Amino acid sequence: xxxxxxxxxxxxxxxxxxxxxxxxxxxxxSCGFVLYVNxxxxxxxxxxxxxxxxxxxxxxxxxxxxxxxxxxxxVDGNETGEEAIAREIKEEVNGEVTEAIYLFSLPNLxxxxxxxxxxxxxxxxxxxxxxxxxxxxxxxAAFRFMPLSDIDPQQxxxxxxxxxxxxxxxxxxxxxxxx
Numbered sequence: 001x002x003x004x005x006x007x008x009x010x011x012x013x014x015x016x017x018x019x020x021x022x023x024x025x026x027x028x029x030s031c032g033f034v035l036y037v038n039x040x041x042x043x044x045x046x047x048x049x050x051x052x053x054x055x056x057x058x059x060x061x062x063x064x065x066x067x068x069x070x071x072x073x074x075v076d077g078n079e080t081g082e083e084a085i086a087r088e089i090k091e092e093v094n095g096e097v098t099e100a101i102y103l104f105s106l107p108n109l110x111x112x113x114x115x116x117x118x119x120x121x122x123x124x125x126x127x128x129x130x131x132x133x134x135x136x137x138x139x140x141a142a143f144r145f146m147p148l149s150d151i152d153p154q155q156x157x158x159x160x161x162x163x164x165x166x167x168x169x170x171x172x173x174x175x176x177x178x179x
Contacts, residue, residue, distance in 0.1 A: 044072035053145035060141035064157025108160035
């Protein structure tokens with residue numbers, strides 16, 4: 001379900017005269033309240049080891065449970081993108097980020113609990129203090145470092161991650177960001 005189709009009544013006055021105003025908002029004809037449906041910010045990391053392999057995770061939860069993914073997740077309200085990616089890497093693989101360099105962003109539609117939530121995914125090249133003591137946790141069922149030549153973007157379950165991995169693989173200068 002599209003987020004804007006979820007609401008049938010104005011959350012301020014309760015009127016049923018609450019309808020789509022434009023592609024990113026809904027408006028109440030009774031009280032004039034406008035609800036904007038802007039994207040949520042999310043992060044994902046490209047982490048290379050000293051052998052030139054990329055850290056790839058297996059999703060433990062829906063959406064796309066069981067497919068490949070990059071470590072990352074949603075940005076909390078009080079965080080920068082860099083803080084969020086560092087927190088997510090700590091939560092998901094117990095890694096300590098020493099450097100996070102912004103690469104690019106991509107829009108995404110994230111299916112969750114029957115809703116289609118627009119996101120803006122921020123992609124970072126990250127360095128870890130150490131990759132010898134990583135462990136899968138939180139939203140990650142398993143992980144491994146994969147040679148770039150073995151990576152197939154179609155194996156990644158989320159649309160923006162597939163596009164990002166393809167872009168990463170096509171940009172050799174990003175591959176040299178190693179510990």
